[in-house]
Amino acid sequence: MGASSTLVPSLSTRDLTIRFGGHVAVNQVTADFYPGTLTVIVGPNGAGKTTYFNLMSGQLPATSGSVHLHGKDITGSGAAHRTRLGIGRAFQLTNLFPNLSVLENVRLAVQSHAGIGMNMFSMWFGHKELIERAGHYLERVALGARRDTKVAALSHGDKRKLEVAILLALEPDVMMFDEPTAGMSVDEVPVVLDLIHQVKAERNKTILLVEHKMDVVRKLADRIIVLHNGTLVADGNPVEVMASQIVQEAYLGTPEHA
Numbered sequence: 001m002g003a004s005s006t007l008v009p010s011l012s013t014r015d016l017t018i019r020f021g022g023h024v025a026v027n028q029v030t031a032d033f034y035p036g037t038l039t040v041i042v043g044p045n046g047a048g049k050t051t052y053f054n055l056m057s058g059q060l061p062a063t064s065g066s067v068h069l070h071g072k073d074i075t076g077s078g079a080a081h082r083t084r085l086g087i088g089r090a091f092q093l094t095n096l097f098p099n100l101s102v103l104e105n106v107r108l109a110v111q112s113h114a115g116i117g118m119n120m121f122s123m124w125f126g127h128k129e130l131i132e133r134a135g136h137y138l139e140r141v142a143l144g145a146r147r148d149t150k151v152a153a154l155s156h157g158d159k160r161k162l163e164v165a166i167l168l169a170l171e172p173d174v175m176m177f178d179e180p181t182a183g184m185s186v187d188e189v190p191v192v193l194d195l196i197h198q199v200k201a202e203r204n205k206t207i208l209l210v211e212h213k214m215d216v217v218r219k220l221a222d223r224i225i226v227l228h229n230g231t232l233v234a235d236g237n238p239v240e241v242m243a244s245q246i247v248q249e250a251y252l253g254t255p256e257h258a
């Protein structure tokens with residue numbers, strides 16, 4: 001399903017702007033993000049991709065402009081409130097409890113989701129069911145064999161897979177991924193990419209990615225947004241955007257990103 005087939009965006013930004021002193025890191029960015037669509041945000045180093053993500057997830061307050069979730073203005077909401085409203089972001093690594101097991105980390109997310117979304121449900125949703133459901137998410141990210149390992153002992157790649165499992169367990173409408181395959185070994189990358197692809201298709205989620213690797217962009221993107229010096233310079237289907245002159249000059253022409 002693409003943007004054109006759904007009328008109501010789940011997440012929108014309008015003239016979203018942030019200044020750090022005299023520097024405008026994100027400059028009047030307007031975009032709509034739709035269920036069932038995976039949008040990749042690309043751009044050169046320092047273009048404002050992470051800052052734009054931080055503005056949408058609530059880690060940073062906007063200087064001006066607005067953010068809307070299902071049509072509701074959430075510009076004044078902080079990150080924790082936005083998470084409860086349905087914006088989930090993976091790969092902040094800070095979400096993990098290093099001294100608990102892999103399974104316990106996901107179990108807490110399952111429990112948190114059950115508690116927030118279905119109060120009655122959580123009253124009779126037993127420990128066994130929580131563990132089973134957590135185990136299911138771990139299998140999906142190919143971490144089943146590490147379920148009893150303490151998180152502190154995981155490799156960087158496994159920590160990232162665990163964050164995907166936690167994000168899945170929280171079932172947010174909007175899923176944001178910062179470079180989901182960074183730090184992963186070559187054989188781990190397809191597991192996570194396939195999973196993101198599946199989640200988009202099966203659950204009709206709105207998925208946003210910041211990604212540098214162009215092979216990952218090509219595999220996953222339904223749509224690409226290009227930021228350059230904080231400004232949105234291209235927005236559209238991957239083939240058109242990648243072929244556009246502004247992208248070739250601003251980004252894809254640089255050998256390290258090709």
Ligand SMILES: Nc1ncnc2c1ncn2[C@@H]1O[C@H](COP(=O)(O)OP(=O)(O)OP(=O)(O)O)[C@@H](O)[C@H]1O
Pocket residue numbers: 020023025043044045046047048049050051052
């Ligand atoms: N807290 C901050 N204070 C001051 N300047 C900042 C702050 N955060 C980001 N910037 C600046 O804003 C600009 C955009 O940074 P940002 O990290 O969003 O870029 P990016 O596109 O994600 O880059 P990269 O691809 O290297 O991660 C940069 O010039 C950066 O130095």
